Amino acid sequence: MSPSKNTNKKRRPKKKKSIPNVEYPKKIVEVAENKKEKVYEYLNEWHSNRASWKYKKLYEIWLVKNFLKKPMLGxxxxxxxxxxxxxxxxLSKQRCxxxxxAIVSNNESRSETxxxxxxxxxxxxxxxxxxxxxxxxxGGLSFSRPGSGLLKILECMFLGFWWK
Structure with a gap:
């Protein structure tokens, strides 16, 4: 027979590692402020100079999460x-x-938050x-996107006259 293990021994609990609480929140605040500044630069670049602007998914996600909060997005x-x-x-537009x-429908139902x-x-x-x-x-009246707005109206007018 094989020797049996002694099951009566008690195990010592593992020591918990202590995390310093003093500097951790400061780092989070600094990272959040840094991220916010980068998103502001991203929006400004998109608005003022689209030729050099580059799409960044993480910044778009941050915008979708925080666009309703005035302190986050002035x-x-x-x-x-x-x-x-x-x-x-x-998906970003869909989530937005x-x-x-959801906010508009919750406001109509007067839910307490x-x-x-x-x-x-x-x-x-x-x-x-x-x-x-x-x-x-x-409604198709946006003039900022190519292929919409005025061009669509003109296309419809042209096709309408063409088929009559």
């Missing part, structure tokens, strides 16, 4: 973001619109502004 940058939303594509529609009335008001105004931009795009 008024000046929110206006640029509204123009940016017109050109967004794919889902987020906005931990936010102050002022914060809710700002979120609602921003959500409605994004929806307004999206509805303008669905």
């Amino acid at each position: 008024k000046q940058y929110f206006k640029i973001f509204l123009l940016y939303v017109e050109n967004m594509k794919g 619109l889902e987020k906005v529609q 931990d936010e102050s009335p002022k914060e809710r008001s700002i979120k609602l105004k921003r959500a409605k502004a994004v929806l307004k931009v999206e509805h303008k795009l669905e």
Whole structure:
């Protein structure tokens, strides 16, 4: 027979590693501020110089997560973001619109949250502004995108006269 192991021995608990709490939050704040500044540069570059602008998915994700928060995306940058939303594509745009529609529908049902009335008001105004931009795009009247707006109207007029 094989020797049996002694199961009566107690194991010592592992020591927990201590993490210094003093400097950790400061680093998080610095990283967040640094990220915010980089996103601001990204938006400014997109707005002012699209020839040298380069798409960065992480910055777009950050924008979609934080565009409703006034401290994260100031008024000046929110206006640029509204123009940016017109050109967004794919899942990012879909998530942005889902987020906005959820806020508008939650406001109508008067659900209580931990936010102050002022914060809710700002979120609602921003959500409605994004929806307004999206509805303008669905109508086909955006002049900032090639192939839409005035060109579509002219194409429809031309095709309409052509077929009559």
